[in-house]
Each structure stands twice: as structure tokens, then as C-alpha cells.
Amino acid sequence: MEIKTLKIGKKNNKLTESIIHDLRASEDIGVNKCIQCGMCTSVCPASRHSDYDSREIAKRVLEEDESVICDDIIWNCFSCYSCHSICPVGNSVAEIVQILRQKAIAQGKLEQVVTFLAFGESLMELGIGSIPLEYFNILIEIIGDEYLDIKINLDDIREELGLGKLTLPDDDTRDIKIILEKTGFTNRLEKLRAYKESNKNSKHKG
Amino acid sequence: MKKIPDKDILIFKSCLVSGEYPGVESSTKYLFDKLGVEYVLDERQSCCTGLGYYFDLFDQFSTTALAARNFAIAREIEHKNIATLCATCYAILKKACNILNENDTVRNRINQIFKDSKMDHMEYSPGDFDSHSNIFHAAEILWNKTAEIKEIPKIDLSNFKIASHHACHYCKVHYKEETIGNMRNPMIIEELAKTCGVETVDWYDHKRTTCGAGFRQRFANLDLSLSVTADKLLSLQENDVDILLHMCPNCQMQFDRYQPVIEKKLNTKFDLVHLNIAQFLALAMGADPYKVVGVQTHTVPLDNILERINQASPVVI
Structure with missing residues (x-):
């Protein structure tokens, strides 16, 4: 007879264990305690407006369905933590999804993050992140030129408000660069840059 | 109910406040001044990485290392009560603080990075900060002053x-x-x-x-x-x-x-x-x-x- 419960008879727990012990996971994350009640889905904005289903993600993880890692649907989560805050057993689909996305990235699925590369570059150079140019241009397009004016006049406005400089002193951005080189972040950005370049080239050829 | 401080506060600058609504920072300073809340800002404090973290660009380890650096600055200037202007800074810093206090492997690796980079003064010791009693949202500091x-x-x-x-x-x-x-x-x-x-x-x-x-x-x-x-x-x-x-x-x-x-x-x-x-x-x-x-x-x-x-x-x- 087919075993219908999620956990009885489960032999492989590689995926659930790797999620539970991931640094991104809350220490007491209740991945294995999920009872499929669906509270997460009931409060989830992505589940309301797209094919994403929080409960289904939790289920696939419990079933050790590794195909969830490369399923594009995981990129619809808003990281709003509604599921996380309402779960009666302390599970967190929000955190699970963040960890699944990191696994996807580790497997070379970079197209979802490459467009945010400039945020990391700006943080390395100035100590403060910024909106990547291609998205910034879309913002101006839909919000209007007034938005561009705010950005052009930002230094003057900040001065009028009696606020300090937007960016960090050079010594500090240098320190940040050194730290991020040693944490492996620089390496991560380089991989993304290489991916971006190779994509550009293949597009040109195409 | 948690104890909310009104002195030794570091207003933690936010990338989106700085770039989109700088008036949030100046309004907070205005209110703190009026209410006698003692605070400083520090030009060396970096972005919490929060947006990058949720763009899935930043890994937890790098985010935690930069948090440790910002904590070291707050410790050095003896303003260990952090008041964030942004909800994501608030959540990111609390999580990083808990990791630094509880995860020996991660803390040791980050401290080794500081040592190897001649930033020994940045090293984090368990209990340096407490996510519950040192990290607040600026709105909580204000809420604590509702009567005033x-x-x-x-x-x-x-x-x-x-x-x-x-x-x-x-x-x-x-x-x-x-x-x-x-x-x-x-x-x-x-x-x-x-x-x-x-x-x-x-x-x-x-x-x-x-x-x-x-x-x-x-x-x-x-x-x-x-x-x-x-x-x-x-x-x-x-x-x-x-x-x-x-x-x-x-x-x-x-x-x-x-x-x-x-x-x-x-x-x-x-x-x-x-x-x-x-x-x-x-x-x-x-x-x-x-x-x-x-x-x-x-x-x-x-x-x-x-x-x-x-x-x-x-x-x-």
C-alpha cells in the first residue's frame, strides 16, 4: 500500500537537512513539522496573484523533490515573511525559498540575479547599494522625469536637510572591499560578470 | 515589554532613506533633538546589504561580516543602541547579531578575516551586542516617548x-x-x-x-x-x-x-x-x-x- 503521510517511511532527507542547517535558516525552523495546513498560502501575496503556492513549496521540500530548486516559480516569493509569521509550527517558506534560490545559483542558474549585479558593485565601491541602471531607466520611464530630477538634485536636497555625505570615506570603502574579497563575495560578483559577458556575446552572435 | 533606550543611540543610515526620502533621517533627528534622545550618526557605517540580500545577490556570511564591521563602529564610539530607519536594516541586523553570538564557526571565520586584514579592532566577541536590547527601529524609540x-x-x-x-x-x-x-x-x-x-x-x-x-x-x-x-x-x-x-x-x-x-x-x-x-x-x-x-x-x-x-x-x- 502506498504510504500517504509525508514523513513515515521517508528514507532520504538530504534536501530538508541541508535547508535546516543552512546559515539563512532560523535556528528552530520547523521544516519537518509542516502539517500542510495551508495557512502560509492563505496569507501569501505571490500565491494570491500567481501560480506560486507556499504550501506546495513546503510539500515538495518535505518530499525531497529536488526539482523545486530549478523551478522558476520559486523566484515569485516577495520575502514578506507573512508565511513565516503565521505558521503554527515555526516553519518558514520564505526562508526555504531563499535557501532554494541560493542552491539554484550554486548550480549555475544565474539569470535571476545577474540583473542585480550593479547593486553589489555599488556597495563595493561606495559602501551603499544602488538601483541597477537598467531598472533605474525603467523607473524614470514609468514614474516620470520628476524622479530623475530628484536624483540629480539629491546632493543639494541632502545639504538643505543638513545631512552628511551619501557615500563612505575612501578608507572605509577600501576596508569593505577587503572584507568582501575574503568572504567570497567578490568572487561571486566576478562569476556574475563573466556570465553577463558570455550572454552578451552569445546574443551578438545570435 | 522590552526596555527601549533614549541615549547612546546610533542612528543607522539606510540606503533607501538616503537616496529616496532623506527627509526621514532629518525628521528623525529633529524629533530626537526635541525629545532629548541622545544619538550620533557615523560616516563610516555601511549599508546593511539588505536589498542585495533579498535580491539573492548577498550571501548570509558576507552580510554578517559587514554587520560585524558596523557593530564594531557602534562599539568603538560607545553608542551601542542601534536605531534603524528601515525595517529591512532592522531585521538584517538582528539576524546577523544572533548569528555572531551563537554560531562559533561563523564568528571565528569573520574574526579571522578581520585579523588577516589588520582590522583586529573589529573583532566580535559573543555578547558584544544583544539583538533584543541593542537593536531597535527608530519608531520604537519614538513610541517609547509617546507621553512626551x-x-x-x-x-x-x-x-x-x-x-x-x-x-x-x-x-x-x-x-x-x-x-x-x-x-x-x-x-x-x-x-x-x-x-x-x-x-x-x-x-x-x-x-x-x-x-x-x-x-x-x-x-x-x-x-x-x-x-x-x-x-x-x-x-x-x-x-x-x-x-x-x-x-x-x-x-x-x-x-x-x-x-x-x-x-x-x-x-x-x-x-x-x-x-x-x-x-x-x-x-x-x-x-x-x-x-x-x-x-x-x-x-x-x-x-x-x-x-x-x-x-x-x-x-x-
């Missing part, structure tokens, strides 16, 4: 109907012990707004719903993002809300910048403006709209409230 705020003369804004958006990363991430009041119906913003004698809509459908920014969604999945924002705007419209008060610049940006876009999409008009709770209180106390509150960086015009302010002067309510 009541006493300060204010402009009568009682003809405006107010609702709150408490920011998911304030009330839903570290929800177990950290959110003041009931995390299912947070009331910090309402309680602060009531000091101005205004009517607040204490509950509305979608009160707990996210702003819809969704980090990557706003940029990579705009239609999905705006459909969530629209849910909330329509619910506020049903309740005839005039001002939505915020405590996170990312949420404020989502509503203030995209409201006109959604109006076009839905062919409707929302008579709704957006302010951070600190901007609102500063305005009510008579702060200059352009030199303190920073209304010049807003997209949805604040004409109605500015008109009201021009006509009146602060009185004890």
Missing part, C-alpha cells in the same frame, strides 16, 4: 484620516519576541499618530499585506508587484484614508512612486498621500516641510496637508 510627544504643541490635523503600514520586516521577521504589541495587528504607528489628535483606522482589510515591492519583484516582475500594491491601495480607498503612515523607506517608495502608475492602470484616483511616521510627527510639530521633512523628494504631492499646515500654528492638543 503628547505634551509638545502640534498643528491640528484632526481632519485627516490616518492608517498605518507597519512594514513586514519590522513585524513579521523576528515576530516571536520583538514586535511591540500584537504582531497580527501592530499599533505603534497608530499610537504615535493619535498624539496629534487624528482619527486612525486601526484595522482595514490587507493591513498586514506587504507593500508589494517584493525586492526583486518590483524590478523583475513589475505586474505581479503592482497587483499586490493595488490590493492594499483599494482597501485604503474603501476606508477613505487620507494619509498612509510608514516606517520603512522601501514600502514608502512602493506606494509613493507607483501610486500614480497604479491609478492609470486601474483608471481610478487615490486621494492618499504617504509619509513616514517621523515625517508626519515633525510636520505636526511645525518643522519646515522642505528643510526638515523633505517633501521635495515625494512623488505624490502633499499639497492638502501642506495647505493645512500653512494655515495653522502648533498648539497643545
